[in-house]
Amino acid sequence: MLKPKALTRVLEQANTGGIHCTLLLNQEGSLMAFAGKSEKKEHVTAAIAANIWMSYDKNSNATMEDKPLELIVLQCEDGCVAIKKVANLLLCIYAQKSVGLGLLKVKMETLAGYLKEPLSQIAAPT
Amino acid sequence: MDEGLQAVLKKHLHLVDGLRCISVSDRDGVQIVEVHTDHFPTGVIKPIFMGTFAIASEQASKLGVGKNTSIISYYSGYQVIQFNYLPFVLTFIADSKSNTGMLYSLEEDLRDPIGHLQAAVSVP
Amino acid sequence: MGCCFSTEEDDQGSHERSPLLPDSRTSAGHPAPTSSLPTNHLSKTDEESALNQILQRTANDVIDVTYVEPHSLERSELMGRTREYQAQIASLRRVKSSSAMPNSDQPPPIALSRELTSSADLKFLLDRSEATDAAVASMEVKHGEALVVQFAAP
Numbered sequence: 001m002l003k004p005k006a007l008t009r010v011l012e013q014a015n016t017g018g019i020h021c022t023l024l025l026n027q028e029g030s031l032m033a034f035a036g037k038s039e040k041k042e043h044v045t046a047a048i049a050a051n052i053w054m055s056y057d058k059n060s061n062a063t064m065e066d067k068p069l070e071l072i073v074l075q076c077e078d079g080c081v082a083i084k085k086v087a088n089l090l091l092c093i094y095a096q097k098s099v100g101l102g103l104l105k106v107k108m109e110t111l112a113g114y115l116k117e118p119l120s121q122i123a124a125p126t
Numbered sequence: 127m128d129e130g131l132q133a134v135l136k137k138h139l140h141l142v143d144g145l146r147c148i149s150v151s152d153r154d155g156v157q158i159v160e161v162h163t164d165h166f167p168t169g170v171i172k173p174i175f176m177g178t179f180a181i182a183s184e185q186a187s188k189l190g191v192g193k194n195t196s197i198i199s200y201y202s203g204y205q206v207i208q209f210n211y212l213p214f215v216l217t218f219i220a221d222s223k224s225n226t227g228m229l230y231s232l233e234e235d236l237r238d239p240i241g242h243l244q245a246a247v248s249v250p
Numbered sequence: 251m252g253c254c255f256s257t258e259e260d261d262q263g264s265h266e267r268s269p270l271l272p273d274s275r276t277s278a279g280h281p282a283p284t285s286s287l288p289t290n291h292l293s294k295t296d297e298e299s300a301l302n303q304i305l306q307r308t309a310n311d312v313i314d315v316t317y318v319e320p321h322s323l324e325r326s327e328l329m330g331r332t333r334e335y336q337a338q339i340a341s342l343r344r345v346k347s348s349s350a351m352p353n354s355d356q357p358p359p360i361a362l363s364r365e366l367t368s369s370a371d372l373k374f375l376l377d378r379s380e381a382t383d384a385a386v387a388s389m390e391v392k393h394g395e396a397l398v399v400q401f402a403a404p
Contacts, residue, residue, distance in 0.1 A: 001398070001399060001401065002397055002398055003395065003396070003397055003398070003399060006394055006395045006396070006397050007397055009394055010391055010394070010397065013391055013392060039190075041189075041190050044188070044189070044190070044313065045189055045190075047313070048185050048186065048188065048189055048313065051185060052182045052185060052186060052197075055178045055181065055182055056178060056182070056199050059174060059175050059178050060199075060201060062169060062174065063167065063169025063170055063172055063174065063175045064167050064169060064170065064201050064204065065167050065169065067167070067201040067202045067203050067204060068201065068202055069199060069200075069201055070200045070201060070202060071198075071199075071200040072197065072198065072199050072200070073197070073198040073200075074182075074186040074189070074194060074197055075194070075195050075196045075197070075198070076186060076187065076189060076191040076192045076193060076194050076195060077191070077192030077193050077195060078191040078192035079189075079191030079192070080191070081186070081189060081191070094191075097191075101226055101227065102227075102386075103386075106386050106389055107389070110389050110390060110391060111391060114390075114391040115397075118396075118397040118398045121398050122398060131339060152331070152335075154323055154331075155323075156323070156328055156331045156332055156335065157332060157335075158335045158339065159339065173323060173328070185313065188310075188313045243339065246338055246339060246341055247335055247338045247339055248338065250331065250334070
């Protein structure tokens, strides 16, 4: 099983330089782990992020010549949210507007790379 | 055919390395104007992909960080940027190595032409 | 329902507390004098629009995350709409666009005889790019304890 405290300590390493919070959720949109300042909105963020990921992922098979979906970035007026699949979970970073897209991507890739192996271990065999 | 707008888009298509397609459609994915290079994933400009954007953008606007302005989706090999001009959608399809920041500045250059289009075309 | 009271500033547009009748004397930040707008002046359509606004606001607050298939258009409707758009943009012959390349309309001799970027600037740019690249490449997660514990086999 996953150690929640250790997992949170890994996630919170991303929360610098304008990143509000980092979430780990399952594909149904339930929150698995959370690091950052809680604003009681994280459950909503998780549900929306998972739903948008699923919609694009479902489409990619039909429309993107079978190229797998790797990353989604939702740009909004006051901030942005990046979503990436790691093992069978979704990693989600919630950033304020000033965060550069490149830095956001690098943080996402770094964190996803680190979490991939441990999360694959606990992934239920499908 | 609208050669004016098409010509403008065509000119912009060659300004960013790896940009393969610029498309303007309505929220259901019906094409209004589109320019592309020889090869690009044609599935993206099909109605199903565009319809997904309309729903996703609406949901993303409820994240509590203001209205959604654009969604970037990265695939292995390609990146797709969809800009919220709802009921219109501006879409860029580019190689994944293309500079996303340059694509964003290209969108700024296209705001005027898209504004003209918004004024001239009414969506049912 | 207090349609005439505007007791707070609201930057998200109108809602059920916004005054329904426009008042030219009201400027931003100053609530409309409530006595000048008796409620019985409200016509049925005003009430309806107020109710619609409430409905709209509620709809905005509701987040439906059940997966909805984007509704697909009938082929005939798709063709029809495409034709309609073609006809509409036919009126859009000339489109102005800002030039993405500054000074691109200058004659070549003038554009080409411009001063070159100084080598000091170029070096600065290259150094910064390399430093940024190195910083990005060296980003890593600080390893603490193992994330997964195995259950002891019985």
